[in-house]
Amino acid sequence: MKKFYKINLVLASAGLLTVGVAGSALAFHSGGVANCAGCHSMHSPAELGTYLLIGSDTSSTCLGCHENAGDTVPDSYHISTADADMVVGQGPLQRSPGGDFGWLKKDYSWEVDGVAYTEDGDRHGHNIVAIDLGYTEDATNATSPGGSFLAGDLQCNSCHDAHGKYRRLADGTVATSGAPIIGSGSYADSAVPAVGQAVGVYRLLAGNDYTTDSFATAGAFYTGVPAAVAPATYNQSEATNQVRVAYGAQTAGGVNRWGTWCASCHADMHSSYSYTHPVDWPLAEIADLYNAYVSSGIMTGIVDTAFLSLVPFAQNSGAFATLAANASNTDSALTGPGTGDEVMCLSCHRAHASGFSNMLRWNNDSEFMVENGFYTGVDGALAMGRTEAEFQAAYYDRPATDFAAFQRDLCNKCHAQD
């Protein structure tokens, strides 16, 4: 009798008792705005925080899910290694295309010929401000180099639309309305929206006229979402198989090129093809070099297997199907570029952070990237305060033996000056 009473009470008062959790919503954002309660707490007293976000700042709120203490391996949408898992002499754990923000916490210092050098973790990427997680404003750059975006305002939602309003419609154009979002549009296996449907834009990135209250006047001027497609599994060690994000190039229908997108905050870093490196610029005859290049001094490669995820390029197309065909995490699509494909910011940089200064994809600070088969060089001459394991992590677990025993930097993948 009493037992019955209690069970009934539970069912009636809370309505919470269920067996299994099936039938709940999709994973979380599913290409658009997620369950509001994942980011806003409508009724909890908050000392700080705006918009009922409760976290000290937006990035802390995002990282509440996107970082997980106790990770051992790269884990899908985790893009930051928790302090608890940061180990001296080891790199952070995540290997997503954007890169692990944990690199920002890796300060290095070393000595060469009696001269002391330091490399501040701040140099390794975009210093998002996430106070709860120990990420603080860049100590050197007050604004985005080449632009005026305030470093202190840099949050996840400076680049990503937290509400995921930008959507790719059935005709391939991007807008903030027009049809409901049925799921993520980032992946090779994402649904193709039928007429009357839409999917999210690549990585919920900010599109035309995007702004938030925190930077309404602070210097990010978006003119379109960049095109790309990632494989469904995109955060993995690349010791065996590479992760190929198929970046695209399109300049119409709410979509814009990658260089233009980054230039929303870095206007003067963008190429006028004068003082700066060409960006959003066709590879032309350089495509042949890219395809032939294997490693320093070895030019016997072929186009079918030429792709290197440490030096990606933008395909000269924004069409989802074209890009999706090249998005792979199994080395099933390693075709190199054609002459119309382009060099872009992400050919050299990552989007979040990397193991190297200037957020570069490879070590561009030494004459050699690998010396005598070691990233750290002969007797640690190239170590720059790092261990071999940290280098290997920064190269997404590739062993140094993947390169020439004396490998020069990867500008050569395109320029073959070595």
Added chain:
Amino acid sequence: MANCNGKKYSSALVLNLMVILCCLSPVLGEGQFTESYLYSLSNFSGLLPYNWPTLAIDEERHEAFVIYQNDVVIFNDSGMEVYRFGDDMDLGHVLAADAGQGDDILLLTYKEGRSLLWRCNYRGEPLAEIALAGLPAQFSDFTPNRLIYRDGQIYLASQNQMQIVICAGDGTFIEGFDLFEVCGIDEEKRGNINFSGFSLDKEGNILFTIPTLFKANILSRNGMVRSFGKSGGAPGRFNIVAGMVADSHGNYLVADKLKCAIIVFDQDLKFIKEFGYRGPKPGNMIGPSDLAIDKKDRIYVSQGRGKGVSVFRLEYRDSAAHGDSLGKLSQIKGGMNRV
């Protein structure tokens, strides 16, 4: 007229109240508690400013294990560091630790793509590796990152793979759960869903949460799962849930990282209260994540922003005996029994 109305109103109110009280009292009476902040885990130079360390409790010795970076740090009954080990070992990345049989410490590490389980002595010196044996094919890739030892059995969990394996003290497989199957979650979401928290209640049920589904779960050893929780910011609802433990009265305490509170349900899963909340006071919380509870119903709360681990005492209405004069006792006892 006005008077009359007022009277009517108030008597109706009283009646209502009585009805509510009648309904609620049989359930509410038991296990209701008040919580008080005791201290934060510290050493002689002050509070340990850790961000989200992993926690474990040595129930016999009333000691707390804090696993952080490559260290296992042990705190005595009054929250002072007494011993640490791990950093100079060549066992890989230390993921989890718990008190094992007798004086042993069990250690879970990760090295070269594999999780390794070690039996160590009370100083943390490895005595032997415990190899998992007899894992069914379904668990052949099992790479645990969490560990609990209870009554001769080792409970291992991989929060990313959504799998739990229970084995004997020598590593022999006893039982395994794939939480996708157990909870009936769509296979398509594999990889995009992890669980958080990992603990046992008195009866040996396994407690965990699934943040992106806004659910807390009680898994019994027969494979039945009771799953509860609703998304939202109102009291009793879930924002981003994390650690989960059960106290000696059968209450379930669920940490919410976004709400910055601990949300408490009684054994019938009825919401009782919340406490904590973001703020500067010692009893406030910043992103409470992992939870652990000792036999004296002291709850350990792992937090961000360098707030380390705060310890709260739960005091129950119905039993003065529980947790009585704990503070004083442990102050005296707080010896260096491990060093």
